[in-house]
Amino acid sequence: MLNIDVKQEGASATVQLEGMLDATSAASFKEALAKIPDSVTSITVDMEKLRYTSSAGLRVILELQNRMDQSGGQVTFANVDENIREVFDDTGFSEFITIV
Numbered sequence: 001m002l003n004i005d006v007k008q009e010g011a012s013a014t015v016q017l018e019g020m021l022d023a024t025s026a027a028s029f030k031e032a033l034a035k036i037p038d039s040v041t042s043i044t045v046d047m048e049k050l051r052y053t054s055s056a057g058l059r060v061i062l063e064l065q066n067r068m069d070q071s072g073g074q075v076t077f078a079n080v081d082e083n084i085r086e087v088f089d090d091t092g093f094s095e096f097i098t099i100v
Contacts, residue, residue, distance in 0.1 A: 001025065003049075004032045012042040018049035021057030030060045033067075041073040048079035053087060065097055076100050 002025035003018040013036050021029060036043065043064070053061075061077075068075040076098045080088070088094040 002028060004029060006032055006036065008036065008040060011040055012044070013040045014044045014046060016046040016049070020051055021053040021060075023054055023056040026054070026056035026060050029057065030063070033060070033064055038071060041071070043068060043073070043075045045075065045077050046079055047077055047081060047084060050081060050084060053084055058087070058091060058093065061093070061097070074098070 001019045002021055003016075005016040005018075007014045007016075015032065015036075017029070019025070045061075045064075064075055067073075077088075078100050080099050085094070085099065088097065088099065
């Protein structure tokens with residue numbers, strides 16, 4: 001199960017994830033991101049309460065990164081759990097995403 005909380009303020013948005021980002025919940029994450037207007041140029045994904053991500057979740061993260069790269073915006077991933085950080089490192093994601 002994944003809880004997604006999106007807060008937008010002007011050209012910035014914060015997406016807070018809680019639970020597990022897997023094949024079942026990746027579609028919900030993708031839908032939540034699609035609702036963020038193109039006028040948003042800065043997105044922070046707060047992963048403090050995210051405990052797991054599968055390849056389906058990584059695919060959505062990659063799509064978000066590509067979307068922001070194409071629009072000239074920025075996406076950062078904050079409060080990344082050490083297990084998820086290890087997944088980012090092992091898959092090479094930490095080479096092209098911004099982790100704070």
